[in-house]
Amino acid sequence: MDDVPDMTIRNNGSAPVSDQQLRDAMVQRLIELGAARSPRVVAAFRSVPRHLATPEVAMARTYDAEYAAVTKTDATGVDISSVSAPRIQAMQIEQADIQPGMSVLEIGSGGVNAAYLAELVGEQGRVITMDIDHDVTQRAKDFLKATGHRNVTVITADGEQGVPGHAPYDRILVTVQAADIPPAWIHQLNEGGRLVVPLRMRGMTRTIAFVRDGERLVSDGFELCGFVPMQGAGENRVRLAVIHDTDGEEIALRLDGHPEPDTEALRAALRTARAEAWSGVTLAGDESNEHLDLWLTTALDNLPLMAAKPSARQRGLVASASPLGVPTLVDGDSFAYRTVRATDDPDRFELGAVGHGPQGKAVAERLVEEIQTWDRAHRGHRAHIEVHPAGTPDDQLPAGRVIDRLHTRITISWP
Numbered sequence: 001m002d003d004v005p006d007m008t009i010r011n012n013g014s015a016p017v018s019d020q021q022l023r024d025a026m027v028q029r030l031i032e033l034g035a036a037r038s039p040r041v042v043a044a045f046r047s048v049p050r051h052l053a054t055p056e057v058a059m060a061r062t063y064d065a066e067y068a069a070v071t072k073t074d075a076t077g078v079d080i081s082s083v084s085a086p087r088i089q090a091m092q093i094e095q096a097d098i099q100p101g102m103s104v105l106e107i108g109s110g111g112v113n114a115a116y117l118a119e120l121v122g123e124q125g126r127v128i129t130m131d132i133d134h135d136v137t138q139r140a141k142d143f144l145k146a147t148g149h150r151n152v153t154v155i156t157a158d159g160e161q162g163v164p165g166h167a168p169y170d171r172i173l174v175t176v177q178a179a180d181i182p183p184a185w186i187h188q189l190n191e192g193g194r195l196v197v198p199l200r201m202r203g204m205t206r207t208i209a210f211v212r213d214g215e216r217l218v219s220d221g222f223e224l225c226g227f228v229p230m231q232g233a234g235e236n237r238v239r240l241a242v243i244h245d246t247d248g249e250e251i252a253l254r255l256d257g258h259p260e261p262d263t264e265a266l267r268a269a270l271r272t273a274r275a276e277a278w279s280g281v282t283l284a285g286d287e288s289n290e291h292l293d294l295w296l297t298t299a300l301d302n303l304p305l306m307a308a309k310p311s312a313r314q315r316g317l318v319a320s321a322s323p324l325g326v327p328t329l330v331d332g333d334s335f336a337y338r339t340v341r342a343t344d345d346p347d348r349f350e351l352g353a354v355g356h357g358p359q360g361k362a363v364a365e366r367l368v369e370e371i372q373t374w375d376r377a378h379r380g381h382r383a384h385i386e387v388h389p390a391g392t393p394d395d396q397l398p399a400g401r402v403i404d405r406l407h408t409r410i411t412i413s414w415p
Contacts, residue, residue, distance in 0.1 A: 269357030
């Protein structure tokens, strides 16, 4: 590794910084973020030279806990392959609770994550890592050869079918965004085994740890995340409904099973004055709104996510913007989206909604009502998520939001 050009990085302008020092600093940050908690996961992240997977990226950058290295895009510019950020990888691996000697299937390859898994299962365990893209699996093979991890088998195939020839598995980790759970993933998982998958539910993606219970999967924790979309037979991408596109200031709604909006009416609505409604509910500055947003999509039928480019916010066209999208309630020719404003306490922000259109005020107030319901009845609780086979009768499902996909019925319920 001494011939890696980035070894010229220096600490305090004097001594060269080694790749091991960068790994140690990354691990310390992962511990501080709560992403790496168990000693074995910490040891794995301290040992794998992840910079070898992306030689085109500055070495120090590859050890940034939040940096995801995009390795391939499609013809439209959508990212379709990446080496996920260390924080996301550690978070998923902790969710999986991998023990020595286990058999693990990784769907969505790249090499780095497979190396971490190989460290955790040890010499008596085995890792199967697969991807639909030959370029991706070749990169993985090259990386694993360089790192010397021999208990990993790399396969080029469509992840929709899993890898039956090596089943069953104690753990399955999916490192691409999925909108559905194909039957193969459940049937190739041991009873009581764990499936960790970035599951998209009505536009919102959470990496969920599921435990197999017969033909159903039951959630055992989830975390906010973002991943590149699945390709192949399981591909099911979000569609964009553009409601503003002037001078590169694009604003669009991400549709994921939501009703088709009247985009012309919503474009006209966006040009109307803002109508604000405020909830009296506050969040601390470092408090995530991920559970609130999942409640909103559980409670409200037509709640796509609004995606706005930074320039649209800078121009004041919208008051809120997020890379993950902002929950937006649509009602015919009007809409309202979640937002926040400062309070007298510099460490807290009040939740509210901004509405546009003839019914903008009423739609904003409806959104605020559900924010208040969450605060009153569900704050401090996590949603319970289950996956049942398609065709399961309604009376055999938990009460709550039901999301119907090709293979499954996904339920979101709250205590």
